Amino acid sequence: MEIKIVRNVLAANAELAGTIRERTRAHDILLINLMSSPGSGKTTLLEKVIPLLKNKGVRTAVIEGDITTTMDAERLAPLDIPVAQINTEPFGGDCHLGAEVILPALGNFDLSRLDLVFIENVGNLVCPAEFDTGADLNLVVLSVTEGEDKPLKYPLMFRVCQLAVISKTDLLPYLGLDLNRLKSNLAHVNPQLPILELSAVKMVGLAELVDWIGRNLKK
Secondary structure, eight states: OHHHHHHHHHHHHHHHHHHHHHHHHHTTOEEEEEEESTTSSHHHHHHHHHHHHHHTTOOEEEEEEESSOSHHHHHHGGGOOOEEEEEOGGGTOOSSOOHHHHHHHHTTSOGGGOSEEEEEOOSOSSGGGGSOOSOSEEEEEEEGGGOSOHHHHSHHHHHSOSEEEEEOGGGGGGSOOOHHHHHHHHHHHOTTOOEEEOBTTTTBSHHHHHHHHHHHOOO
């Protein structure tokens, strides 16, 4: 009976994800689901990359997910873009965003005035990978402080993504991380997964990320 319940939940989520895709495609909007562990640098990445996108005329909004607080949304406020906050604590403190909360969050935006929407998912390498958000692309951020083993421990996350960003590379001189081993582990889990090395602090890799986003924009 439990297996049946889980399947029903995932089926309902998949149906709503399909509705999200219909809505974003009707407006030629690219929806990117940004996932990672807590503290990997998702919000910092958005703080740095969104102004670069704005300079190219890309109209961007963010759906900000967290269990509680609006701290990350407040950090994005100076960018002067639409931001919709989702806190999961009122309905159980879910460690992921599912399509059932993404769909109403999109209703906060004038979709006719957007080209791109980021979903900053709840920090977690497990649950967010299991739930379809209706996104066109999944992007995982993995910081060099997390070690080389994470792709092997949490393979689904790296299998459902279309890009892996290795963040905080400016810290490599101070760590014992084997970058080649990390890349090898990523390739072992998903040989087709593109990898981008990035330091938001040093502004390294941001132009490449903007180019990747630009190649996937729908208008």
